[in-house]
Amino acid sequence: MRFRFAQEAIDTVAARRALLDPGAGGFVSFEGWVRNLNEGREVTALEYEAFQALAIKEGERILAEASGLFPIRHALCIHRVGSLALTDMAVWVGVSATHRGEAFDACRFIIDEVKHRVPIWKKEHYRNGDSGWVNCERCAAAPAHTHGHEPNAA
DSSP: OEEEEESSOOOHHHHHHHTOOTTOOEEEEEEEEOOSEETTEEEEEEEEEEOHHHHHHHHHHHHHHHHHHSOEEEEEEEEEOEEEETTOEEEEEEEEESSHHHHHHHHHHHHHHHHHHSOEEEEEEETTSOEEEEOOHHHHTSOOOOSSOOOOOO
């Protein structure tokens, strides 16, 4: 299990290769991209900052929890820090498992928990020239993740 940060574009080919396992019959990945609109405001770019020492510990804890909850073979999460442009990949999560269902469930669990628990901050830059740090109150106020496979509102 590994959680890490990247200053440059995420190499998804190398990340996927790190999860290859002859005992894995399924692989699932999630890519989070910088989009051009958030809460009605036109976004032109993002900046990510993190308390990296704590974030890595919490990210590793989340990957370990996923391994305990789901019978997966391997998991990896890479989150960008620094300046990102529209359509850049901000986060990548990959999971390999014996069966696809566990890979899907674990991948969803990991990204949901990373968004909720890992100390990463996002500054949005807007078309009108303003910028601001985004506090995801919806994320912070969300109930703890349930492990019964209920779909979460996106």
